[in-house]
Amino acid sequence: MDILVVGTGYVGLVTGTCMAEMGHKVICIDINKRKIDDLKQGKVPIFEPGLEEMLRRNQAAKRLHFSTDYDEALARSFVCFITVDTPISAEGTANLSQLDAALETIAEKMVEKKIIVLKSTVPVGTAEHAKKLISNILESRGVEIPFEVISNPEFLKEGNAINDCLKPDRVVIGVESEEALEIMREIYAPFMISRERLIIMDIKSAEITKYAANMMLALRISFMNELSEYCEKMDANIDKVRLGIGSDHRIGYHFLYAGVGFGGSCLPKDIKAFKAHAEHNEIPVDIVSAIDAANERQKRKMFKKIKDYFSDLLGLKGKTFAILGLSFKPDTDDMREAPSLTLIDDLKKSGAFCRLFDPVASAKAKELLEPSPLIYFAESEEDAAKGADAIVLITEWKQFRFLDFEKIIPSMKGRAFFDGRNQQNPEKITQLGMDYISIGKKTFFSNQPLLGISHK
Incomplete structure (x- = not known):
């Protein structure tokens, strides 16, 4: 099947690459020329395990292409997957401006029948809105071109998106005609080798799902x-x-x-x-x-725990904290709505120093955080802990389960470990001479007083 994927963000890149992996001919389009130029060279703008290797493999096999040219992309494709972002507006609603722009461009340039698949997360009724928008533009052009709009929401988990796409636990399709349904069955057939996972429903139900x-x-x-x-x-x-x-x-x-x-x-x-x-x-x-x-x-609970802990130690001003993990979850560099950003902001406002480390997301974090003398980006866990009054684990990267405390503790100023993901063993931490504060458990204090002050 010849497929067009509009948008080369997270969903678009994973979807397009996996479709190509399954044998389809895919062209991904984006209005960002710099991003497309990078993708043509095999440079992936996001971190997702296995994505870059698969993308390059399918480029080499001539099944996956990238372009900014809608005319070329539409001429080569029958089914158009819309995967553009639908961020929150200032009013709290879904901002459909990117979706509308993509639909308008398709409607203005299409010259033959198209199946348009909405994969972006959209409010119920968006498919109806899309049909009206396209119909109005075709009418203004004075042409009659058949098309159909389908809802096919994505269920990808960042960090496991390749597996989720290649081996989905379900594929939800909101569709009106048997013809369009058969086309979607053909597209997803390679993903259904072991068992049928298609769940067919009306369009509004799919949007709500x-x-x-x-x-x-x-x-x-x-x-x-x-x-x-x-x-x-x-x-x-x-x-x-x-x-x-x-x-x-x-x-x-x-x-x-x-x-x-x-x-x-x-x-x-x-x-x-x-x-x-x-x-x-x-x-x-x-x-x-x-x-x-x-x-x-x-999101502010960890800051409160830190503030309460240091209330007997002259407060937070001038204290140093090693923040381990910045992305909102492991195996991704996505910093959107990350709890680490809230904590860092609260610590900065209190006059505390933050030494930050993330195995993957530091570059994205640097783009979001304003330069400040209170922020330092560390090269490793050990680097982050140097001179720290406490370690704060925010993202549960697997490598943080096996921290080398023999190297870390001697370089620290304080002896507190705040575990925001309940990843460490409290008994082990206290045996190392550190107080252990986590989520949903009592605080475990070591037998060694901190800076001459006992919290017991």
Whole structure:
């Protein structure tokens, strides 16, 4: 199948590359010429395990191409996947300007029948909006060209997107005609070798499904984060509670980890957009509103723990903190809505120094954080810990599970470890002479007083 992917962001690059991997002929288009020039040379602007190698392999096989020329791309393609970003507007709604621009360009340049697939996350009713927009432009051109708009939301997890795309647990398709459905079946046939995963429904239900999935996942995270505070007050252990409830097959273990809040390009954005759309239509969504509020509180919980801990140590001003992990989750360089940004901002406002380290996301973080004498980008975990009063683990990169404390501790000024992802063993940390503060557990103090002051 000849496929056009509009937008070379996260979803577009992964989708286009995986489609090519499965044998389709794919051309990815973007209005950003510099990005396209880089992609033509095999330079990938995002970090996703396995993506760069697969992209280059399919370029070499002549199945994957990149362009800024809509005329060329449309001439070579029958099915057009729209994967442009739909960020949150100032009013909290989904900003469809990039989507509209892509649809307008397609409508202005198409000369033969096209199947237009909306893969971007969009509010319910967007497919109808797209059909009207395209129809109006075709009418103004004085031409009659058949087309169909389909909803095919993406369910990619950053850090595991290649596997999610090549081996999807489900493919949701909102479609109106049998002809278009058969075309989508043909496109996804290589992904369904082991079993059928297509879920066919009406277009509006497909549009809602994406939001519903993300909100359900966010709800589980926020529930565990709220429960973690209760566990702390009751001197219980959130990890034990997770095991207790996760063993119930009706609940399961996924997305039941307490932490410093969720971020990224999907959950926060989709919750706000769905909430705004529901309120605009006078539909009460109290639970959705509570998820958003709970997550914003959780993002500041670690700062409160740090502030409380150092209240007996002359406060935060002038203190130094080693921040391990900057991206919103491991195996990605995505800094959108990352909890680390909230913590760094709060620490800076308190006059504290931040020594930052992330295995992949430091470059993206430098673009977002204004230069400051209070911020230093470290080259390693050991470098970040030099002179630090405390270590704060924010992103659960696998390499942080095995920190070389024999090298780290001697270079530190203080002896505190704040574990925002409950990744370390508290008994081990305290045996090393460090106090251990985490999420949803009691604080574990070492037997060694810090700077002559005991917290016991």
